[in-house]
Amino acid sequence: MHFSIPETESRSGDSGGSAYVAYNIHVNGVLHCRVRYSQLLGLHEQLRKEYGANVLPAFPPKKLFSLTPAEVEQRREQLEKYMQAVRQDPLLGSSETFNSFLRRAQQETQQVPTEEVSLEVLLSNGQKVLVNVLTSDQTEDVLEAVAAKLDLPDDLIGYFSLFLVREKEDGTFSFVRKLQEFELPYVSVTSLRSQEYKIVLRKSYWDSAYDDDVMENRVGLNLLYAQTVSDIERGWILVTKEQHRQLKSLQEKVSKKEFLRLAQTLRHYGYLRFDACVADFPEKDCPVVVSAGNSELSLQLRLPGQQLREGSFRVTRMRCWRVTSSVPLPSGGTSSPGRGRGEVRLELAFEYLMSKDRLQWVTITSPQAIMMSICLQSMVDELMVKKSGGSIRKMLRRRVGGTLRRSDSQQAVKSPPLLESPDASRESTVKLSSKLSAVSLRGIGSPSTDASASDVHGNFAFEGIGDEDL
Numbered sequence: 001m002h003f004s005i006p007e008t009e010s011r012s013g014d015s016g017g018s019a020y021v022a023y024n025i026h027v028n029g030v031l032h033c034r035v036r037y038s039q040l041l042g043l044h045e046q047l048r049k050e051y052g053a054n055v056l057p058a059f060p061p062k063k064l065f066s067l068t069p070a071e072v073e074q075r076r077e078q079l080e081k082y083m084q085a086v087r088q089d090p091l092l093g094s095s096e097t098f099n100s101f102l103r104r105a106q107q108e109t110q111q112v113p114t115e116e117v118s119l120e121v122l123l124s125n126g127q128k129v130l131v132n133v134l135t136s137d138q139t140e141d142v143l144e145a146v147a148a149k150l151d152l153p154d155d156l157i158g159y160f161s162l163f164l165v166r167e168k169e170d171g172t173f174s175f176v177r178k179l180q181e182f183e184l185p186y187v188s189v190t191s192l193r194s195q196e197y198k199i200v201l202r203k204s205y206w207d208s209a210y211d212d213d214v215m216e217n218r219v220g221l222n223l224l225y226a227q228t229v230s231d232i233e234r235g236w237i238l239v240t241k242e243q244h245r246q247l248k249s250l251q252e253k254v255s256k257k258e259f260l261r262l263a264q265t266l267r268h269y270g271y272l273r274f275d276a277c278v279a280d281f282p283e284k285d286c287p288v289v290v291s292a293g294n295s296e297l298s299l300q301l302r303l304p305g306q307q308l309r310e311g312s313f314r315v316t317r318m319r320c321w322r323v324t325s326s327v328p329l330p331s332g333g334t335s336s337p338g339r340g341r342g343e344v345r346l347e348l349a350f351e352y353l354m355s356k357d358r359l360q361w362v363t364i365t366s367p368q369a370i371m372m373s374i375c376l377q378s379m380v381d382e383l384m385v386k387k388s389g390g391s392i393r394k395m396l397r398r399r400v401g402g403t404l405r406r407s408d409s410q411q412a413v414k415s416p417p418l419l420e421s422p423d424a425s426r427e428s429t430v431k432l433s434s435k436l437s438a439v440s441l442r443g444i445g446s447p448s449t450d451a452s453a454s455d456v457h458g459n460f461a462f463e464g465i466g467d468e469d470l
Contacts, residue, residue: 021072023079025105028177028370029325029344030192033105040079043101047086050097057085094181102182103138110191112184119186121146121162122200124227125416126171129201135186139179142186146201151410152219159214160223161204164188166196172234173200174275177371178378202227206293206379207386208264215257222413225256228263229416231271236291238267248419268293272375277366281311290364292375295383297350299364313352315379319359319462321350323373348372353462377457 022034037060044059060078067075087093107114114136121129121142131145139162147157162185165173179185179199189197203214203224214220231237232247239247243266250259263269271293279288279299291298295315302308324347346369354360364372385391 021067023076025083025102027180027183029346029367031109032183033102033109035105035109037075037079039101039105040082043098044082046097047092047095050095051092055089055092057082057089099138099182103136103184106184106187107136110187112187112190117186119189119199122198123223123413124200124202124230125414126230127226127414129411133186136184137186139181139183139185142179142199143201149411150219150223150413152223153217156214156217156220159203159205159210159220160201163200163202165198165200167198168196173198175272175368175371178204178374203270204378206270206295206382208270208294211260211264215260219413221256221260222415224260226413226416228260228269229419231269232263232419234273236271236273237263237269244419251418254415268298270294271298274366274368274372277364277368279362279364281362288364290366290372292372292379295379297372297376313350313362315376315383316462317353318376319351319353321348321373321376321457323348323369346370350376373457 020036022036023040024034025032041059041062044056048056058078059082060075063071086098092098112135114134116132117135118130119133119142121131123129129146129149131142131149133142133145137145143157143160143162146152146162147154147160152160162179164176164179166176168174176197179188185199189199201223211224214224228237229251232239232244243262247259247262250262268291271291273289273291276287276289279286279290279301281288281299282301282303286301286303289300291300297313297315299311299313300308301311326345326347345365346367347363347365348369349361349363351359351361366372
């Protein structure tokens, strides 16, 4: 998750008090909350009491006198680095102290009183599920309420997550982010003040082997089935005409498990597809469509005069990756602290093991770069859990004293309609290269000087390989 403090505001104190500087904390480029230095200092001191000073990153010191504009900008940069460092620390970033601070600040900033409301959550097939929640309910609370409404068992909740999406004109979803433990879903979606933004329930794991656990339950089976049919209809799962005929036949027989078994063998089953964007693979400014799943990033592209092609990058061959945000400088080439800035440009860059002795950077420029990074991290996390012999069931952290609220009125998952005839305009894809080492890629150096923030993620699942494995 990408934290930034791109700007400050001078605000009047309460009841006509003295003015103060407010720091706007953005999550994935969207305003999350507005806080004062004293509030962040209070958070730092509380974390220090709980975890010790040697665990915490450096916090910008107090000043005796009013800050100059240059000092305000310097403090902004220091606070941004501090928030990023705390969030990325496995212990601090998952602490209730840190997350509850951000939830309270979000509610106060958006001036949303605590009250019971009806919140709409969509399933992958567009079915609406209405749940009664509090405006102050965190993500896990809302997820549990949806599970209760659908009668999904407690031990399967961890297999699903809530996602913030933007509904496009054609009815498809553009994924913004996975809702996190530091935010209030009702406030997050309503503060965007647009009917385009929705909350969607979708499975949260990547390894299709976990489907077996979910399919043993009637509600879990129906959720997977509805999601898979929807993914096929929107073209996310690649299906030949013969496979399409077989799937439709199984639908007609209401053979949901057999339908899913066949779907599991299809290319891009369980993948998350992103909007069209630009990459430097295999050449600069190449239009691509990125999909994430099965421990890889897939890039579909069309070179001039060529068939639609695909290149795959395995997560286990990415040594590290980073998300870089940069802001175009205004005319004149200079930017002053506190002034409005242009649209943020986001890039995901990963260092990939092309051959035994050759690492190469690949860059994807996309407004969804942070969501791509989140997908990479969750795939790595899942691989490490599996490698250690752990269970995905344990990846859902239960709150101490938390109780699952069962709904008085439950709602069934509707069975989706039969698959429509395959889209004749969809083309089959071929592998870009049998050996990625034969593809020339443009490398990138250090982040550009106008980058406002970057996160570097080391990959614990990285594996050294030989040429014969490529």
